[in-house]
Amino acid sequence: MKLEFLRLAETIISLQGNKPVVYVSFDGNWGDALIRVGTINFFRHFNIDYTVINHQTSSLDRNKILLSAKLNNQLVVIAGGGAWCGHYQHASNLTQKLQSRFKFNKVLVLPSTFDKHYDIPNTIFFRRDILNSKEVMPKAYFCHDMAFFLAPLEVTGKPTQKEANFFRTDVEKSGKIKVPDNNLDLSVQGTVLSDAFSFFEKLSDYEQINTDRLHVAIGGSILNKQVNLQAGSYFKNYAIFKSSIEPFYPNTQFIE
Numbered sequence: 001m002k003l004e005f006l007r008l009a010e011t012i013i014s015l016q017g018n019k020p021v022v023y024v025s026f027d028g029n030w031g032d033a034l035i036r037v038g039t040i041n042f043f044r045h046f047n048i049d050y051t052v053i054n055h056q057t058s059s060l061d062r063n064k065i066l067l068s069a070k071l072n073n074q075l076v077v078i079a080g081g082g083a084w085c086g087h088y089q090h091a092s093n094l095t096q097k098l099q100s101r102f103k104f105n106k107v108l109v110l111p112s113t114f115d116k117h118y119d120i121p122n123t124i125f126f127r128r129d130i131l132n133s134k135e136v137m138p139k140a141y142f143c144h145d146m147a148f149f150l151a152p153l154e155v156t157g158k159p160t161q162k163e164a165n166f167f168r169t170d171v172e173k174s175g176k177i178k179v180p181d182n183n184l185d186l187s188v189q190g191t192v193l194s195d196a197f198s199f200f201e202k203l204s205d206y207e208q209i210n211t212d213r214l215h216v217a218i219g220g221s222i223l224n225k226q227v228n229l230q231a232g233s234y235f236k237n238y239a240i241f242k243s244s245i246e247p248f249y250p251n252t253q254f255i256e
Contacts, residue, residue: 001151001248004143008111008126009046011141015106015124016075020049022065024098025079026090027055030190030199031215034147035081037196039110042149050077054193070102080110080128080146082214084118086234087171096120111143113236129239144244147215150196151222155204164206166216172232177212187213214240221249230255 012021023043025036043050053062069076076098083091091112099107099120107120111128114137118125125140127133133140167177169185186202200219203209209220212230214237220227229245229252231237241254 001144001148001244005042005149007141008143009042009048011124012048012075012077012108013046015108016048017073019072019074020051021075021077022069023050023052023077023079024094025052025054025192026081026083026094028081028083028192029187030192030194031187031213031219032081032192033190033194033196033199034150034215034219035079035145036192038146038149039079042146045149056193066098066102070104073105075106075108076104078107078109080112080126082113082236084109084112085115086236092118095123099123111145113239114140115234129236129243131239131242132235133239142243145214145218145240147218148222148244153200153222155197155200155223157204159205159207161206163208163210164203166209166211166213167230168212168232172234174212174231174233177230180210185213186216212237217241217245217252221245221252224249224251227252228255229253 051065053065078091078095105122107123109123109125111126113129114127114133117136125137126143127137127140128145130142165180165183166186167179167183200223203219203223208226209216210228211217212232217227217229229237229241238254245252
């Protein structure tokens with residue numbers, strides 16, 4: 001995985017010059033916190049100076065930061081994830097709105113899943129799979145989901161329970177899975193701003209994890225758990241499994 005993250009870092013560094021990047025994050029669940037913290041760790045690892053805009057940033061502060069970024073010709077970096085497809089689209093809407101209003105010279109979208117083609121002026125795209133997203137965004141560069149930058153990670157203490165069921169209860173569920181009675185939709189127990197390490201601590205209590213939540217599977221994989229990942233409502237889980245999980249985490253399998 002190091003090569004892909006290195007290429008991403010080189011691209012950002014070549015575009016940012018000696019100015020901080022403006023990192024635009026979105027609202028999300030506890031699993032999205034892994035993307036957020038992985039991204040921040042990535043910036044710090046590669047000495048990329050940054051300013052953050054998230055959903056709690058006031059409109060006044062957001063506009064000040066963006067206007068300053070436009071005037072200073074700074075690179076705007078859009079958070080990665082699944083917000084470009086399926087039931088969401090808020091990432092694409094925001095990016096297009098930013099370019100329509102501010103006409104930034106440099107925008108970069110961190111590794112994301114795409115279900116259709118996008119062509120936004122002065123915007124470089126990174127996709128997080130080598131299958132479906134590549135078909136619709138063939139010119140986008142590949143890099144692993146930013147949560148993988150948290151690996152390797154060790155959590156002290158041994159598992160106290162054998163098995164956990166962490167299945168979705170939201171609009172991204174496939175509808176084909178009979179959710180067990182003892183199910184816990186872990187990702188909705190926190191937000192994108194929650195402590196990511198506590199998420200890993202929850203997963204560390206179990207020997208085996210059954211889920212259709214991508215970042216539950218990624219977290220379990222990073223911890224070298226036995227993980228059974230199933231499909232959600234679209235191709236995302238399988239595509240990222242084949243691109244970033246199967247080649248590196250043999251204890252995780254995809255259940256058809």
